[in-house]
Amino acid sequence: MWMPSLGPGGLPSFVQVSAVAGSGNSGSRDEQSSAAEVAEKADRDVRRLTSFFGIQGELVWRLDEMVDKRWETKELDLAKLYEVLDAARSPSGLLVAKLDEMESGTFRANFKRDEPIDKLVEQFGLEGPARWRLVELRVRRKSRYQEDLAR
Secondary structure, three states: OEEEEEOHHHOEEEEEOOOOOOOOOOOOHHHHHHHHHHHHHOOHHHHHHHHHHOOOOHHHHHHHHHHHHOHHHHHHHHHHHHHHHHOOOOHHHHHHHHHHHHHHOOOOOOOOOOHHHHHHHHHHOOOHHHHHHHHHHHHHOHHHHHHHHHO
């Protein structure tokens, strides 16, 4: 693939670059298989999130690495990612920004108030991880959310 670049003297020119695995470009078979291997080795919850939003390739690996580094807040981080990626026009693009925030230490997992979830948490005396899983399910089962609450 040809990409614009600055040549000698600052004049515009084009340089040839290889395709990035998982970006939709026609990469080599080795690049495609290595992206598939990364996705298979990723944490189960990371695979679930990336599959739900159609995220592939290097982003799966980056998120998996970040989850390994931030293991003590894994459930909270993933629940927040479900919440923000659900409203994104481009989940992949927003995930890149959120990963950058995690790396710089500015990522905050503040949730929107959800009265039905708050009532369930209070009624059953649930702890943080259960609340975060409910937030995740609210996004993943959006079409059946009201039905699930009625049960």
